[in-house]
Amino acid sequence: MIHNVYFWLKSDLTPAQVETFENELIALKTIDYLEHGFVGKPAPTEERSVTDHSFNYSLTLHFKNLADHEFYQKDCPKHKRFVDTCKPFFEKVIVYDTAPIH
DSSP, rough: OOEEEEEEEOOOOOOHHHHHHHHHHHTTTTTTEEEHHHHHHHOOOOTTTOOOOOOSSEEEEEEHHHHHHHHHHHHHHHHHHHHHHHHEEEEEEEEEEEEOOO
16 A cells, blocks of 8 residues: 655745654654655656646655554554644645555
8 A cells, every 4th residue: 555645835934844844754754564665855857737746745655554554544653743743834735545456
């Protein structure tokens, strides 16, 4: 299961707030039951009608199964800390959860 999250930060954040956001986001990659974690910013790819570069940060977490994802959402201390600390920093967030087709 892949958990993809896109963040649009508020435009009036201080450099310290942006740094806090980045550090808390990167900390989510260290959750021990993840298959893989990735944090990024929009790539400098060509502007095309199907490409959205409007977000500020993205997070991709690869869970072994749905149960691990559900634990992350409801009971993971690092996720709770991220939400509690960083929710005031973003104006928009979109989540795309995907499951494999075999």
